[in-house]
Amino acid sequence: MNESCTLNDLVLYLHNETTIIQTVEVQNAIDNDEEVAEIFDDLKKITGYIQEISIRPAGALRESILNYARLTAGTK
Numbered sequence: 001m002n003e004s005c006t007l008n009d010l011v012l013y014l015h016n017e018t019t020i021i022q023t024v025e026v027q028n029a030i031d032n033d034e035e036v037a038e039i040f041d042d043l044k045k046i047t048g049y050i051q052e053i054s055i056r057p058a059g060a061l062r063e064s065i066l067n068y069a070r071l072t073a074g075t076k
Contacts, residue, residue, distance in 0.1 A: 005029035010040050014047060 005026055012018045013026040029036045057065075 005033070005036055007039065010036070010043055014040070014043055 009018070009022065009026050009029075013023060018026060030040050031037070
């Protein structure tokens, strides 16, 4: 992997948390270093998987919370 581009740099870049200069440097590393490009592609895939499997409460739990909120809304 390119010594001037760390894994942390790639993660920040992926989440649009880099400065303009860092963005240009990371994009240059991705464009010119096959290993960096492969790692970046892996990071994008992993991020996509995480978003797909994000945990959401079951519908029944949501309804239970909303029902409780309705019951207690007028008690304060």
